[in-house]
Ligand SMILES: O=C(NCCCOc1c(-c2ccc(O)c(O)c2)oc2cc(O)cc(O)c2c1=O)[C@@H]1CCCN1C(=O)/C=C/c1ccc(O)c(O)c1
Protein backbone atom coordinates (compact mmCIF):
# COMPACT_ATOMS: atom_id res chain seq x y z
CA UNK A 80 0.00 0.00 0.00
CA UNK A 81 3.07 2.27 -0.01
CA UNK A 82 4.10 1.22 -3.53
CA UNK A 83 2.70 3.40 -6.34
CA UNK A 84 3.06 0.60 -8.94
CA UNK A 85 4.83 2.98 -11.33
CA UNK A 86 6.14 1.44 -14.55
CA UNK A 87 9.90 1.07 -14.22
CA UNK A 88 11.89 4.28 -14.25
CA UNK A 89 8.83 6.46 -13.57
CA UNK A 90 8.43 8.39 -10.32
CA UNK A 91 5.78 11.13 -10.25
CA UNK A 92 2.03 11.85 -10.23
CA UNK A 93 0.23 14.78 -11.86
CA UNK A 94 -3.17 15.86 -10.53
CA UNK A 95 -5.24 16.70 -13.63
CA UNK A 96 -7.83 18.56 -11.55
CA UNK A 97 -11.34 18.55 -13.05
CA UNK A 98 -10.22 17.09 -16.39
CA UNK A 99 -12.60 14.88 -18.39
CA UNK A 100 -11.71 11.22 -18.80
CA UNK A 101 -11.51 11.49 -22.60
CA UNK A 102 -9.06 14.39 -22.29
CA UNK A 103 -6.93 12.51 -19.75
CA UNK A 104 -6.76 9.48 -22.05
CA UNK A 105 -5.58 11.71 -24.91
CA UNK A 106 -3.08 13.49 -22.63
CA UNK A 107 -1.60 10.13 -21.53
CA UNK A 108 -0.98 9.15 -25.17
CA UNK A 109 0.24 12.48 -26.55
CA UNK A 110 2.17 13.85 -23.54
CA UNK A 111 2.31 12.04 -20.20
CA UNK A 112 3.47 8.68 -21.61
CA UNK A 113 6.18 10.15 -23.85
CA UNK A 114 7.37 12.59 -21.14
CA UNK A 115 7.78 9.88 -18.50
CA UNK A 116 4.99 10.76 -16.03
CA UNK A 117 4.25 7.91 -13.63
CA UNK A 118 0.55 8.49 -13.10
CA UNK A 119 -2.46 10.78 -12.94
CA UNK A 120 -4.57 11.67 -9.92
CA UNK A 121 -8.10 12.17 -11.26
CA UNK A 122 -11.01 14.06 -9.73
CA UNK A 123 -13.60 11.96 -7.86
CA UNK A 124 -15.31 9.70 -10.46
CA UNK A 125 -18.34 8.91 -8.30
CA UNK A 126 -21.68 10.67 -8.75
CA UNK A 127 -21.78 14.01 -6.91
CA UNK A 128 -24.50 16.48 -5.95
CA UNK A 129 -25.23 19.15 -8.57
CA UNK A 130 -24.69 22.49 -6.78
CA UNK A 131 -26.11 24.86 -9.34
CA UNK A 132 -26.97 27.69 -6.95
CA UNK A 133 -23.25 28.56 -6.96
CA UNK A 134 -22.88 27.89 -10.71
CA UNK A 135 -21.22 24.46 -10.25
CA UNK A 136 -18.40 25.09 -7.74
CA UNK A 137 -15.39 22.75 -7.86
CA UNK A 138 -16.15 21.38 -4.41
CA UNK A 139 -19.44 19.82 -5.58
CA UNK A 140 -17.19 16.91 -6.67
CA UNK A 141 -16.58 16.32 -2.94
CA UNK A 142 -20.29 15.90 -2.14
CA UNK A 143 -21.11 12.27 -3.10
CA UNK A 144 -24.64 11.03 -3.74
CA UNK A 145 -23.63 7.53 -4.99
CA UNK A 146 -20.67 5.44 -6.16
CA UNK A 147 -21.93 5.28 -9.74
CA UNK A 148 -19.20 6.35 -12.16
CA UNK A 149 -21.15 9.27 -13.65
CA UNK A 150 -19.82 12.83 -13.32
CA UNK A 151 -19.15 15.84 -15.51
CA UNK A 152 -15.80 14.17 -16.30
CA UNK A 153 -17.52 11.24 -17.97
CA UNK A 154 -19.31 7.92 -17.53
CA UNK A 155 -18.10 4.40 -16.76
CA UNK A 156 -17.24 3.57 -20.38
CA UNK A 157 -15.16 6.73 -20.72
CA UNK A 158 -13.53 5.96 -17.37
CA UNK A 159 -12.57 2.44 -18.47
CA UNK A 160 -11.28 3.75 -21.80
CA UNK A 161 -9.09 6.29 -19.96
CA UNK A 162 -7.60 3.69 -17.59
CA UNK A 163 -6.85 1.25 -20.42
CA UNK A 164 -5.27 3.90 -22.68
CA UNK A 165 -3.17 5.38 -19.87
CA UNK A 166 -1.99 1.99 -18.60
CA UNK A 167 -1.09 1.08 -22.20
CA UNK A 168 1.44 3.94 -22.25
CA UNK A 169 2.72 3.20 -18.70
CA UNK A 170 0.77 5.96 -16.96
CA UNK A 171 -1.12 4.80 -13.85
CA UNK A 172 -4.47 6.11 -12.61
CA UNK A 173 -5.03 7.10 -8.95
CA UNK A 174 -8.59 7.82 -7.90
CA UNK A 175 -9.55 10.67 -5.56
CA UNK A 176 -11.80 8.71 -3.20
CA UNK A 177 -14.43 10.50 -1.09
CA UNK A 178 -15.59 7.99 1.50
CA UNK A 179 -15.80 10.01 4.73
CA UNK A 180 -19.16 11.51 3.88
CA UNK A 181 -22.05 12.05 1.51
CA UNK A 182 -23.43 15.43 0.44
CA UNK A 183 -24.16 18.38 2.73
CA UNK A 184 -27.33 19.33 0.86
CA UNK A 185 -30.30 17.59 -0.73
CA UNK A 186 -30.83 17.43 -4.45
CA UNK A 187 -30.00 15.45 -7.55
CA UNK A 188 -26.67 14.00 -8.52
CA UNK A 189 -24.72 14.10 -11.79
CA UNK A 190 -26.19 10.68 -12.62
CA UNK A 191 -29.76 11.49 -11.59
CA UNK A 192 -29.66 9.84 -8.15
CA UNK A 193 -31.30 11.72 -5.30
CA UNK A 194 -29.77 12.80 -2.01
CA UNK A 195 -32.00 13.56 0.94
CA UNK A 196 -29.91 14.90 3.81
CA UNK A 197 -32.86 15.51 6.17
CA UNK A 198 -33.54 11.77 6.21
CA UNK A 199 -29.94 10.81 5.39
CA UNK A 200 -31.28 8.79 2.48
CA UNK A 201 -29.09 8.10 -0.58
CA UNK A 202 -30.93 5.42 -2.63
CA UNK A 203 -28.22 5.42 -5.30
CA UNK A 204 -25.88 3.47 -2.98
CA UNK A 205 -28.15 2.76 -0.94
CA UNK A 206 -27.36 4.46 2.36
CA UNK A 207 -29.97 5.27 5.01
CA UNK A 208 -30.08 6.79 8.47
CA UNK A 209 -28.30 3.92 10.32
CA UNK A 210 -25.25 4.24 8.08
CA UNK A 211 -24.37 7.71 9.40
CA UNK A 212 -23.00 9.29 12.55
CA UNK A 213 -25.06 11.91 14.33
CA UNK A 214 -25.36 15.45 12.95
CA UNK A 215 -22.98 16.88 15.54
CA UNK A 216 -20.68 19.48 14.03
CA UNK A 217 -16.89 19.28 13.92
CA UNK A 218 -16.05 22.18 16.19
CA UNK A 219 -13.06 20.99 18.22
CA UNK A 220 -9.90 19.73 16.53
CA UNK A 221 -8.52 18.95 19.98
CA UNK A 222 -11.11 16.16 20.28
CA UNK A 223 -10.32 13.25 17.94
CA UNK A 224 -13.78 11.73 18.33
CA UNK A 225 -15.43 15.01 17.39
CA UNK A 226 -13.19 15.29 14.30
CA UNK A 227 -14.01 11.74 13.14
CA UNK A 228 -17.59 11.17 14.19
CA UNK A 229 -19.17 14.56 13.53
CA UNK A 230 -19.97 16.45 10.35
CA UNK A 231 -17.30 18.34 8.41
CA UNK A 232 -18.86 21.47 6.86
CA UNK A 233 -22.35 19.96 7.11
CA UNK A 234 -21.42 16.89 5.06
CA UNK A 235 -23.39 13.81 6.16
CA UNK A 236 -20.82 11.73 8.07
CA UNK A 237 -20.71 8.03 7.21
CA UNK A 238 -20.12 5.49 9.98
CA UNK A 239 -17.17 3.42 8.75
CA UNK A 240 -17.68 1.17 11.77
CA UNK A 241 -20.91 -0.09 10.20
CA UNK A 242 -20.62 -3.28 8.13
CA UNK A 243 -22.96 -2.12 5.37
CA UNK A 244 -20.90 1.07 4.96
CA UNK A 245 -17.65 -0.92 4.91
CA UNK A 246 -19.06 -3.26 2.29
CA UNK A 247 -20.33 -0.47 0.03
CA UNK A 248 -16.98 1.35 0.21
CA UNK A 249 -15.04 -1.85 -0.52
CA UNK A 250 -17.42 -2.66 -3.39
CA UNK A 251 -16.78 0.79 -4.88
CA UNK A 252 -13.00 0.61 -4.52
CA UNK A 253 -12.82 -3.01 -5.77
CA UNK A 254 -14.88 -2.04 -8.81
CA UNK A 255 -12.24 0.61 -9.59
CA UNK A 256 -9.46 -1.97 -9.08
CA UNK A 257 -11.27 -4.28 -11.51
CA UNK A 258 -11.24 -1.39 -14.01
CA UNK A 259 -7.42 -1.21 -13.72
CA UNK A 260 -6.60 1.66 -11.34
CA UNK A 261 -3.32 1.53 -9.38
CA UNK A 262 -4.38 3.30 -6.20
CA UNK A 263 -6.39 5.83 -4.25
CA UNK A 264 -6.08 9.28 -2.70
CA UNK A 265 -8.18 8.99 0.48
CA UNK A 266 -9.93 12.36 0.87
CA UNK A 267 -10.47 13.68 4.43
CA UNK A 268 -8.77 10.59 5.95
CA UNK A 269 -8.19 12.65 9.11
CA UNK A 270 -11.96 12.51 9.60
CA UNK A 271 -12.05 8.70 9.67
CA UNK A 272 -10.72 6.24 12.24
CA UNK A 273 -7.43 4.61 11.13
CA UNK A 274 -8.71 1.31 12.48
CA UNK A 275 -11.87 1.45 10.38
CA UNK A 276 -9.75 2.36 7.35
CA UNK A 277 -7.40 -0.55 8.05
CA UNK A 278 -10.35 -2.94 8.03
CA UNK A 279 -11.72 -1.42 4.83
CA UNK A 280 -8.33 -1.54 3.04
CA UNK A 281 -7.87 -5.19 4.13
CA UNK A 282 -10.90 -6.06 2.00
CA UNK A 283 -9.42 -4.59 -1.19
CA UNK A 284 -8.31 -6.79 -4.09
CA UNK A 285 -4.79 -6.84 -5.46
CA UNK A 286 -4.27 -4.55 -8.44
CA UNK A 287 -3.46 -5.86 -11.91
CA UNK A 288 0.14 -4.71 -11.25
CA UNK A 289 0.49 -7.18 -8.36
CA UNK A 290 0.01 -6.33 -4.68
CA UNK A 291 -2.37 -4.05 -2.85
CA UNK A 292 -3.36 -0.68 -4.35
CA UNK A 293 -1.26 2.41 -3.57
CA UNK A 294 -2.96 4.33 -0.79
CA UNK A 295 -2.13 7.96 0.02
CA UNK A 296 -4.20 9.65 2.70
CA UNK A 297 -5.14 13.29 3.23
CA UNK A 298 -4.30 13.96 6.88
CA UNK A 299 -3.71 17.67 7.44
CA UNK A 300 -1.35 17.72 10.44
CA UNK A 301 0.76 20.79 11.23
CA UNK A 302 1.16 19.60 14.81
CA UNK A 303 -0.68 20.71 17.95
CA UNK A 304 -3.64 18.33 17.53
CA UNK A 305 -4.29 14.85 18.97
CA UNK A 306 -4.74 13.40 15.46
CA UNK A 307 -1.30 12.68 14.00
CA UNK A 308 -0.20 11.93 10.44
CA UNK A 309 1.74 8.96 11.92
CA UNK A 310 -1.60 7.44 13.03
CA UNK A 311 -2.12 6.63 9.33
CA UNK A 312 1.35 5.64 8.02
CA UNK A 313 0.85 2.04 9.17
CA UNK A 314 -1.92 1.53 6.59
CA UNK A 315 -0.61 3.58 3.64
CA UNK A 316 1.20 6.73 2.53
CA UNK A 317 0.20 10.09 3.93
CA UNK A 318 0.16 13.39 2.06
CA UNK A 319 2.82 15.48 3.85
CA UNK A 320 1.30 18.98 4.15
CA UNK A 321 4.37 20.34 5.98
CA UNK A 322 6.38 19.74 2.79
CA UNK A 323 4.72 22.36 0.62
CA UNK A 324 4.28 24.76 3.53
CA UNK A 325 7.98 24.82 4.44
CA UNK A 326 9.33 24.76 0.88
CA UNK A 327 6.95 27.55 -0.13
CA UNK A 328 8.19 29.59 2.82
CA UNK A 329 11.79 28.91 1.76
CA UNK A 330 11.35 29.81 -1.93
CA UNK A 331 9.33 32.90 -1.07
CA UNK A 332 12.66 34.09 0.33
CA UNK A 333 11.62 33.98 3.98
CA UNK A 334 14.48 31.70 4.99
CA UNK A 335 18.01 30.80 3.81
CA UNK A 336 18.27 28.09 1.12
CA UNK A 337 21.43 26.82 2.81
CA UNK A 338 19.26 25.33 5.59
CA UNK A 339 17.87 22.80 3.06
CA UNK A 340 21.06 20.72 3.47
CA UNK A 341 19.18 18.39 5.82
CA UNK A 342 15.76 18.55 4.13
CA UNK A 343 13.71 15.54 5.25
CA UNK A 344 12.61 14.07 8.61
CA UNK A 345 14.98 16.48 10.40
CA UNK A 346 12.45 19.17 9.40
CA UNK A 347 9.58 17.26 11.03
CA UNK A 348 8.60 15.56 7.77
CA UNK A 349 7.39 11.95 7.67
CA UNK A 350 9.72 9.12 6.65
CA UNK A 351 10.00 9.65 2.89
CA UNK A 352 9.00 6.04 2.20
CA UNK A 353 5.59 6.77 3.75
CA UNK A 354 5.13 10.28 2.35
CA UNK A 355 3.49 11.65 -0.77
CA UNK A 356 4.96 15.13 -1.22
CA UNK A 357 3.63 18.16 -3.08
CA UNK A 358 3.89 21.97 -3.14
CA UNK A 359 0.25 22.95 -3.65
CA UNK A 360 -3.04 21.08 -3.98
CA UNK A 361 -6.56 21.87 -5.22
CA UNK A 362 -7.59 23.11 -1.77
CA UNK A 363 -4.64 25.08 -0.43
CA UNK A 364 -3.88 26.79 -3.76
CA UNK A 365 -7.23 28.55 -3.11
CA UNK A 366 -7.47 28.73 0.67
CA UNK A 367 -3.86 29.20 1.70
CA UNK A 368 -2.30 31.04 -1.23
CA UNK A 369 -0.65 33.62 1.03
CA UNK A 370 1.77 30.96 2.21
CA UNK A 371 1.60 28.13 -0.36
CA UNK A 372 3.33 28.88 -3.69
CA UNK A 373 1.14 28.38 -6.76
CA UNK A 374 1.18 29.10 -10.50
CA UNK A 375 0.42 32.72 -9.57
CA UNK A 376 4.07 33.23 -8.54
CA UNK A 377 5.69 31.28 -11.39
CA UNK A 378 9.43 31.87 -10.78
CA UNK A 379 9.34 30.89 -7.10
CA UNK A 380 6.83 28.11 -7.76
CA UNK A 381 9.04 26.51 -10.42
CA UNK A 382 12.04 26.69 -8.05
CA UNK A 383 10.10 24.89 -5.30
CA UNK A 384 8.83 22.27 -7.78
CA UNK A 385 12.34 21.79 -9.20
CA UNK A 386 13.76 21.31 -5.70
CA UNK A 387 11.04 18.75 -4.88
CA UNK A 388 11.67 16.83 -8.10
CA UNK A 389 15.48 16.95 -7.76
CA UNK A 390 15.45 15.80 -4.10
CA UNK A 391 15.10 12.07 -3.32
CA UNK A 392 12.41 12.52 -0.64
CA UNK A 393 8.95 10.97 -1.03
CA UNK A 394 6.58 10.15 -3.87
CA UNK A 395 6.14 13.46 -5.71
CA UNK A 396 2.83 14.85 -6.95
CA UNK A 397 2.46 18.03 -9.02
CA UNK A 398 -0.71 20.10 -9.44
CA UNK A 399 -2.19 20.88 -12.84
CA UNK A 400 -4.72 23.67 -12.38
CA UNK A 401 -7.23 25.79 -14.18
CA UNK A 402 -7.03 29.58 -13.92
CA UNK A 403 -9.11 30.98 -11.08
CA UNK A 404 -9.69 34.35 -9.40
CA UNK A 405 -12.52 33.43 -7.04
CA UNK A 406 -11.77 30.53 -4.67
CA UNK A 407 -15.10 28.81 -5.46
CA UNK A 408 -14.86 29.29 -9.23
CA UNK A 409 -15.82 26.18 -11.24
CA UNK A 410 -13.63 24.49 -13.85
CA UNK A 411 -13.83 25.87 -17.42
CA UNK A 412 -17.35 25.08 -18.67
CA UNK A 413 -19.65 25.86 -21.60
CA UNK A 414 -23.10 27.50 -21.58
CA UNK A 415 -24.67 24.13 -20.81
CA UNK A 416 -22.33 23.79 -17.77
CA UNK A 417 -20.41 20.96 -19.44
CA UNK A 418 -16.67 20.83 -18.72
CA UNK A 419 -14.64 22.03 -21.72
CA UNK A 420 -11.39 20.52 -22.94
CA UNK A 421 -7.98 22.20 -22.71
CA UNK A 422 -6.58 23.61 -25.94
CA UNK A 423 -2.89 23.80 -26.79
CA UNK A 424 -0.61 26.52 -28.18
CA UNK A 425 2.20 25.69 -30.64
CA UNK A 426 4.66 25.66 -27.71
CA UNK A 427 2.55 22.98 -26.02
CA UNK A 428 1.18 25.15 -23.23
CA UNK A 429 -2.57 25.17 -22.55
CA UNK A 430 -5.44 27.49 -23.45
CA UNK A 431 -9.19 27.47 -22.68
CA UNK A 432 -8.62 28.51 -19.06
CA UNK A 433 -6.21 25.73 -18.08
CA UNK A 434 -2.81 26.45 -16.53
CA UNK A 435 -1.38 22.97 -17.24
CA UNK A 436 1.69 23.45 -15.05
CA UNK A 437 2.70 19.93 -16.10
CA UNK A 438 3.25 21.28 -19.63
CA UNK A 439 5.71 23.99 -18.53
CA UNK A 440 9.15 22.93 -19.86
CA UNK A 441 10.92 23.56 -16.50
CA UNK A 442 8.44 21.20 -14.81
CA UNK A 443 8.16 18.31 -17.29
CA UNK A 444 11.95 18.34 -17.77
CA UNK A 445 12.36 18.03 -14.00
CA UNK A 446 9.93 15.07 -14.02
CA UNK A 447 12.39 13.42 -16.45
CA UNK A 448 15.31 14.50 -14.23
CA UNK A 449 13.65 12.71 -11.27
CA UNK A 450 13.22 9.58 -13.36
CA UNK A 451 16.85 9.62 -14.57
CA UNK A 452 18.37 10.04 -11.09
CA UNK A 453 16.02 7.52 -9.38
CA UNK A 454 17.90 5.44 -6.83
CA UNK A 455 20.89 7.77 -6.45
CA UNK A 456 21.77 9.68 -3.25
CA UNK A 457 22.49 13.38 -2.89
CA UNK A 458 26.17 14.07 -3.65
CA UNK A 459 28.38 17.17 -3.78
CA UNK A 460 26.10 19.46 -1.71
CA UNK A 461 27.33 23.06 -1.99
CA UNK A 462 26.07 26.39 -0.70
CA UNK A 463 27.36 29.93 -0.30
CA UNK A 464 26.00 29.66 3.24
CA UNK A 465 23.15 31.99 2.36
CA UNK A 466 20.82 31.74 -0.62
CA UNK A 467 22.71 29.76 -3.23
CA UNK A 468 22.73 25.96 -3.18
CA UNK A 469 23.67 23.11 -5.52
CA UNK A 470 23.70 19.35 -5.30
CA UNK A 471 24.12 16.27 -7.44
CA UNK A 472 22.28 12.97 -7.60
CA UNK A 473 24.96 10.32 -7.86
CA UNK A 474 26.67 10.53 -11.23
CA UNK A 475 23.36 11.12 -13.03
CA UNK A 476 22.32 14.70 -12.41
CA UNK A 477 23.21 18.08 -10.91
CA UNK A 478 21.18 21.18 -10.06
CA UNK A 479 21.95 24.68 -8.74
CA UNK A 480 19.61 27.35 -7.32
CA UNK A 481 20.05 31.01 -6.54
CA UNK A 482 17.57 32.94 -4.43
CA UNK A 483 19.96 35.91 -4.11
CA UNK A 484 23.08 36.98 -6.00
CA UNK A 485 24.67 35.64 -9.19
CA UNK A 486 26.38 32.24 -9.21
CA UNK A 487 29.67 32.10 -11.13
CA UNK A 488 31.28 28.98 -9.69
CA UNK A 489 33.03 25.77 -10.75
CA UNK A 490 31.30 23.33 -8.44
CA UNK A 491 32.43 19.77 -7.62
CA UNK A 492 30.23 17.20 -9.36
CA UNK A 493 30.23 13.43 -9.87
CA UNK A 494 28.97 13.81 -13.44
CA UNK A 495 31.33 12.65 -16.21
CA UNK A 496 33.22 15.47 -17.94
CA UNK A 497 31.54 16.92 -21.02
CA UNK A 498 29.06 19.52 -22.21
CA UNK A 499 25.49 19.31 -20.91
CA UNK A 500 22.30 21.15 -21.87
CA UNK A 501 20.52 23.03 -19.09
CA UNK A 502 17.08 21.38 -19.07
CA UNK A 503 15.50 24.36 -17.31
CA UNK A 504 16.19 26.90 -20.09
CA UNK A 505 15.94 24.40 -22.95
CA UNK A 506 16.56 20.90 -24.24
CA UNK A 507 19.12 18.82 -26.10
CA UNK A 508 17.59 18.84 -29.60
CA UNK A 509 19.31 17.51 -32.72
CA UNK A 510 22.66 17.43 -30.96
CA UNK A 511 22.60 21.02 -29.69
CA UNK A 512 21.27 22.89 -26.65
CA UNK A 513 18.23 25.09 -27.29
CA UNK A 514 18.93 26.85 -23.97
CA UNK A 515 22.08 27.32 -21.87
CA UNK A 516 24.85 24.74 -21.83
CA UNK A 517 27.09 23.74 -18.91
CA UNK A 518 30.66 22.46 -19.22
CA UNK A 519 31.86 19.82 -16.75
CA UNK A 520 35.63 19.38 -16.72
CA UNK A 521 38.02 17.98 -14.15
CA UNK A 522 35.05 16.97 -11.99
CA UNK A 523 33.75 20.53 -11.76
CA UNK A 524 30.58 21.98 -13.28
CA UNK A 525 30.93 25.56 -14.50
CA UNK A 526 27.68 27.11 -13.24
CA UNK A 527 26.61 30.58 -14.40
CA UNK A 528 23.25 31.70 -13.02
CA UNK A 529 22.16 35.32 -12.59
CA UNK A 530 19.68 36.24 -9.88
CA UNK A 531 17.51 38.13 -12.38
CA UNK A 532 17.27 35.39 -15.01
CA UNK A 533 13.87 34.05 -16.04
CA UNK A 534 14.40 30.92 -13.90
CA UNK A 535 16.19 30.56 -10.56
CA UNK A 536 17.91 27.23 -11.25
CA UNK A 537 20.12 25.34 -13.69
CA UNK A 538 19.75 21.54 -14.04
CA UNK A 539 21.78 19.01 -16.04
CA UNK A 540 21.68 15.22 -16.38
CA UNK A 541 23.33 12.42 -18.33
CA UNK A 542 20.51 12.15 -20.89
CA UNK A 543 21.06 15.78 -21.93
CA UNK A 544 24.80 15.47 -22.53
CA UNK A 545 26.13 16.53 -25.94
O1 LIG B 1 -15.49 26.92 3.64
C1 LIG B 1 -15.50 25.83 3.13
N1 LIG B 1 -15.43 24.66 3.86
C2 LIG B 1 -15.44 24.76 5.33
C3 LIG B 1 -14.04 24.51 5.90
C4 LIG B 1 -13.77 22.95 5.96
O2 LIG B 1 -13.22 22.68 4.75
C5 LIG B 1 -13.32 21.38 4.20
C6 LIG B 1 -12.32 20.46 4.40
C7 LIG B 1 -11.20 20.63 5.28
C8 LIG B 1 -10.41 21.78 5.24
C9 LIG B 1 -9.32 21.90 6.12
C10 LIG B 1 -9.05 20.90 7.04
O3 LIG B 1 -7.99 21.00 7.92
C11 LIG B 1 -9.85 19.76 7.05
O4 LIG B 1 -9.51 18.78 7.96
C12 LIG B 1 -10.91 19.62 6.19
O5 LIG B 1 -12.35 19.24 3.77
C13 LIG B 1 -13.35 18.92 2.90
C14 LIG B 1 -13.31 17.71 2.23
C15 LIG B 1 -14.32 17.37 1.35
O6 LIG B 1 -14.26 16.19 0.71
C16 LIG B 1 -15.38 18.23 1.12
C17 LIG B 1 -15.43 19.47 1.79
O7 LIG B 1 -16.45 20.32 1.56
C18 LIG B 1 -14.42 19.82 2.69
C19 LIG B 1 -14.43 21.09 3.39
O8 LIG B 1 -15.40 21.88 3.25
C20 LIG B 1 -15.61 25.70 1.61
C21 LIG B 1 -17.09 25.82 1.22
C22 LIG B 1 -17.54 24.36 1.19
C23 LIG B 1 -16.36 23.62 0.59
N2 LIG B 1 -15.25 24.39 1.14
C24 LIG B 1 -13.99 23.95 1.25
O9 LIG B 1 -13.16 24.63 1.84
C25 LIG B 1 -13.63 22.64 0.65
C26 LIG B 1 -12.44 22.16 0.98
C27 LIG B 1 -11.92 20.87 0.55
C28 LIG B 1 -12.57 20.05 -0.38
C29 LIG B 1 -11.99 18.85 -0.73
C30 LIG B 1 -10.79 18.45 -0.16
O10 LIG B 1 -10.17 17.28 -0.49
C31 LIG B 1 -10.17 19.29 0.78
O11 LIG B 1 -9.00 18.90 1.32
C32 LIG B 1 -10.72 20.48 1.13
Ligand SMILES: [Ca+2]
Nearest residue numbers: 227228236270
Ligand atom coordinates in the same frame (compact mmCIF):
# COMPACT_ATOMS: atom_id res chain seq x y z
CA1 LIG C 1 -16.08 11.10 9.68
